Amino acid sequence: MSVLQIKNLHVSIENKEILKGVNLTISTGEIHALMGPNGNGKSTLLSTIMGHPKYEVIEGEILFDGENVLEMEVDERSRVGLFLGMQYPQEVPGVTNSDFMKAAMNARRETPINLFSFIKEMEKAVKALEMKPDLAHRYVNEGFSGGEKKRNEIMQMLLLKPKIAMLDEIDSGLDIDALRIVANVINDMVQNKAMGMLVVSHYERFFQLLIPTHTHIMIDGRIVMDSDASLVSRIDAEGYEWIESELGISIPDDSVEPVKKQVLSVGSCAINESTKGAKNV
């Protein structure tokens, strides 16, 4: 059994503290639902566990089977068994899904996977998620619909077989049929392959299919309430206001915005006005 422990985690971005002392323990075989109003630190927690370069851990520990995750590079975290299904998966132009997945699978193997085994595994995953058969030959997430991107994240999870997987609003963009397909795959992995889950979602519909063993509410960078699956239904019916009055806390008005995709390329663009009488466009 694997265990992910988060102890008194404080995280900031651009000198603004977002997580203010998070404590959480997830073991294989468990499904943890993480809910809370937008901008209260749910995605920050998941991204920090995975090692997103924009977040700075200012205090606390993250341990995976007793090992210090914070000392690991992002790829090491993946190879020890952590996985993050992202809310906004990146596009990687020119790299086919099959080359990408082969490289990812080989990164955690002593010897490269043989082509026959790889194709067989990929086809099985594509079939389980009812994806289009041309997926392997398409460039990673380029031209994918929102739903295709999310299924592609789950396909990666299926092939990489993590011990603890985190899903960040993976249900957004999925229609009701796709949601059921994805939930079936997740449930199968948790039950048969001893995987633990930390799932961020705003919708009861997804958690009705997953049935969390634990539910946590995050407000203002702290987990303020823990319960079982029944808490999801109450949130769905009543929102978060009752938590404010029950616990005597308030949801901050200046909820932090989610991290926006930053444009990192430095563009240069010029038109040389040359030649006599030429009309420049």
Add this chain to the structure above:
Amino acid sequence: MSNLESVIVKSSTLDLVSGGLHTINIQVNDDMEVTLIAPKRTKGNALINFLGQGKLKLNVVIEDSADWAILEMNQSDLSIHFDERWSLKSNSNVLLAVGELTAGNHVKVVNYDLVEEGAVLNVRGATLVQSKLEAILTANHLKGNTYCEINTYGIVLKECMLKLDVVGYIKSKAKNSKTHQTSRIMNFDTKPNTSVNPQLIIDENDVEASHAASVGQPDVLQVYYLQSRGMSRSESLKLITLGYLMPIVDVIENEVVKEALREAVIQKVAESCLI
């Protein structure tokens, strides 16, 4: 369908053979001039490999209604000064991929002349600069209803230099012509050793023209995404690099040759020291 291989070691003229794949190896030495002609209404694939060192004047004539997919691969780790002039005649159509993946120092002055109505040229360049490359690519629209699109994707390694000028020139009397260009350069060095200069010169009305150019460091979020799937930073950068370069291979239809080229590109990237 038949495959043919030609080796050129001195100044000469050669007809491209229609059907199948025509492989042409040009061994550059000193100062030589080579003319390749795609005769009227021919159709096929050609792979042109450049080896050796020196000055090469290359003329490529695409005759009326010829339809060709051509891959140029510079295989020289030495130094070649290219002076290329393409002439596309009436209703000809060329899909041209250009691979510059060598450790040599090269200079390229290339003129793509669309000399008659209806000529269409699509250029896809993939460049892995491991030393120094200076290139001036000019699309000259000399007649109306001509089309040219030049897309250049490049990686510049540390301590290396790229200077790239791409010019779209629509001359007078070339009505309804279209010229487009995109240059995307990823610089693995923090020094400003890369310059991309897009130019559009328009001497006629009723035309379409566009340009886009960017030079930047590898996208940290892309690298993070790949690393989050278990690949090291170095492996991630290599995969992103392959993504930049690999699409040129798709120009060739022959699956065996395509696979060999894929392997060659992978080998070149593996050999290069990316970080």
